[in-house]
Amino acid sequence: MKKKIRIGNAGGYWGDDLSALKRQLTGGPLDYITMDFLAEITMSILQRQRKANADLGYAVDFLHQLEECLPLIVKKNVRVISNAGGINPIGMARKIVEMAKKKKLNVKVGVVYGDDISGQLYELSAAGERFANMETGDDFFAVRSRIASANIYLGAEPVVKALDAGCQIVVTGRVTDTGLTLAPMIHEFGWPMDDWDKMAAGVVAGHMIECGCQVSGGNITDWQDVKDFDNIGYPIVEMEKSGDFVVTKHKKTGGLVSEKTVKEQLVYEMGDPSNYISPDGVARFDTAHLKVEGKNRVRVSGIKGRPEPDYLKVSMAYEDGWKSSGEVLVSGPETDKKADIIADILWNKLKHKYESKRTEKIGSGSIWPDELRGAESNEILLRFGVRDQDFGKVRDFGKALSTLILSGPAGMAVTGQGRPKPKQVVAYWPALIHRSRVTAKVLTINTIGEEEFFEIQFPIRVQATTLELPNDKGARKKLKKAAGRVKQVRLSEICYARSGDKGDTCNIGVLARSPKVYEWIVENLTSDVVKKFFKGTTFGKVIRYELDNLHALNFLLEETLDGGGTSSLMIDPQGKTLAQALLQMQVKIPVSLLNK
Numbered sequence: 001m002k003k004k005i006r007i008g009n010a011g012g013y014w015g016d017d018l019s020a021l022k023r024q025l026t027g028g029p030l031d032y033i034t035m036d037f038l039a040e041i042t043m044s045i046l047q048r049q050r051k052a053n054a055d056l057g058y059a060v061d062f063l064h065q066l067e068e069c070l071p072l073i074v075k076k077n078v079r080v081i082s083n084a085g086g087i088n089p090i091g092m093a094r095k096i097v098e099m100a101k102k103k104k105l106n107v108k109v110g111v112v113y114g115d116d117i118s119g120q121l122y123e124l125s126a127a128g129e130r131f132a133n134m135e136t137g138d139d140f141f142a143v144r145s146r147i148a149s150a151n152i153y154l155g156a157e158p159v160v161k162a163l164d165a166g167c168q169i170v171v172t173g174r175v176t177d178t179g180l181t182l183a184p185m186i187h188e189f190g191w192p193m194d195d196w197d198k199m200a201a202g203v204v205a206g207h208m209i210e211c212g213c214q215v216s217g218g219n220i221t222d223w224q225d226v227k228d229f230d231n232i233g234y235p236i237v238e239m240e241k242s243g244d245f246v247v248t249k250h251k252k253t254g255g256l257v258s259e260k261t262v263k264e265q266l267v268y269e270m271g272d273p274s275n276y277i278s279p280d281g282v283a284r285f286d287t288a289h290l291k292v293e294g295k296n297r298v299r300v301s302g303i304k305g306r307p308e309p310d311y312l313k314v315s316m317a318y319e320d321g322w323k324s325s326g327e328v329l330v331s332g333p334e335t336d337k338k339a340d341i342i343a344d345i346l347w348n349k350l351k352h353k354y355e356s357k358r359t360e361k362i363g364s365g366s367i368w369p370d371e372l373r374g375a376e377s378n379e380i381l382l383r384f385g386v387r388d389q390d391f392g393k394v395r396d397f398g399k400a401l402s403t404l405i406l407s408g409p410a411g412m413a414v415t416g417q418g419r420p421k422p423k424q425v426v427a428y429w430p431a432l433i434h435r436s437r438v439t440a441k442v443l444t445i446n447t448i449g450e451e452e453f454f455e456i457q458f459p460i461r462v463q464a465t466t467l468e469l470p471n472d473k474g475a476r477k478k479l480k481k482a483a484g485r486v487k488q489v490r491l492s493e494i495c496y497a498r499s500g501d502k503g504d505t506c507n508i509g510v511l512a513r514s515p516k517v518y519e520w521i522v523e524n525l526t527s528d529v530v531k532k533f534f535k536g537t538t539f540g541k542v543i544r545y546e547l548d549n550l551h552a553l554n555f556l557l558e559e560t561l562d563g564g565g566t567s568s569l570m571i572d573p574q575g576k577t578l579a580q581a582l583l584q585m586q587v588k589i590p591v592s593l594l595n596k
Helices: 020-027 042-052 060-076 089-102 121-126 157-164 177-189 196-209 259-266 335-349 391-401 515-524 527-533 578-582
Strands: 004-009 032-035 079-082 108-113 147-152 169-172 235-240 245-249 276-278 281-284 289-294 297-301 304-306 311-331 356-362 379-388 412-414 423-434 439-446 451-457 486-490 495-502 505-512 542-547 552-557 586-590
Touching: 004 177, 004 196, 020 032, 020 060, 032 177, 042 147, 042 311, 060 089, 060 169, 079 177, 089 108, 089 169, 089 439, 108 157, 147 423, 157 169, 157 177, 157 439, 157 451, 177 196, 196 235, 196 245, 196 259, 196 276, 196 281, 196 297, 196 304, 259 289, 259 297, 259 495, 259 505, 311 335, 311 391, 335 356, 335 379, 335 391, 379 391, 495 578, 505 515, 505 578, 515 552, 515 586, 527 542, 527 552
Parallel strands: 004 032, 032 079, 079 169, 108 169
Antiparallel strands: 004 235, 108 439, 147 311, 235 245, 245 297, 276 281, 281 304, 289 297, 311 379, 311 412, 311 423, 356 379, 439 451, 486 586, 495 505, 505 552, 542 552
């Protein structure tokens, strides 16, 4: 039994660098490579693809990468795990086996499925599963007939079964990003599935590398720290049997692994840091301890966990009308005034009342809250969008938009898209299903035609917690205030940050640049302060959590992303830019803290 394994990531989303798999294989020794292709809305896209062509329904990019890399994978004896199978993992597995035969390679492929319950929703509802919307509490029956996809988030256990069966490549349906990485640890170290601290360590490790280069230099606030974005190194976790691990990357690659990059990724898309729920257990991010142990090496230890939830999450998508968006380029002088006039022309031309409509003046700060808007620019990309259940009303928007170019102020230009067409809205519906009703399936296929089949049930190992929406912890104990002269600075001078999305909620993790600064932001950067700053952008509650171990605060901004996912008319429906917006906040801080 091994004491340490090296797991690399070669893809954080569908559309990531197609050369990453080969670079991970050739850059240095690895035992496993994981690749994540599935965002929350991707399954519905794959459903539409398969309706048009029964042979599709998976991420074809993975096959393109294997076409080049499969001989190298076999030669180096590296095992590859990916959720690229989408809604047709068996179809993808057979393609891989066929590819291996043509290349005269001996490969055993594992398939994990059973996550797709789109054809069982009526019988499950009749059996007592409510499938209420986790975020809003809305009744499932209002959308049940319009569901386009419904996939349970499976955990590591079925992937472990495929590895135990000797599979070198494992393709899955909707397995969690963290489960892909946790599975090799359970397989190699023999961790019991009810060792909750070990499960939590694996979940945190998986969260570290699931977004690819985001932990190895990509998207960090202090981007100037990264000396080389060329050939950016994809991340590697060196996991020890104890549950401690090191985040690193291959030598002679670009990017950066540092305390900052690891901390920013830890707070990415986080809810309650003491209650990070996965099918394999609950990880407490507020127990992780970080230590830099060398160049591009950060050790993570001390992670604690709690039992797995009684319920598993179901990601559903349903048809919810139509939307369309388009833009015109407006140039100076007086671009802002021109843009307002052009917007009035369009909306006055359209007599319809839309379910939702939006105007964004890209280039003048419109992606940020009201407090930061208003800068004059030499050019503005004037972007419009509408959403409605009525196809005709959305179609009329596209017709009206294309008439603006010759009938408004001087300095407009066509952006090249022509008349925008309506697109069907596929909205997100998160729900829960009791784990006792879930059956995961594992099929193994090899190049000489042998197959094995397994089923995995999900019993309640202990009386665990149900998945609940987070609640604000309330006020912290009063801290001693720093004294002396104060100075007004941007928040970015004392903090760094990263933001992400969960449906219509944006999370912003704010990390202090020193322990004393952390004490100051705990006292001064409250939920009310952040809510006020995002006036005009955030329309729901702002909830705050504290992570003393990381010197960080995590904010959840509800009703911020115009519905999120494919429903949103925003140019940034995932809230990626909002951390940078918050860092522009002007704060008055004691000079003594700046010196630290």
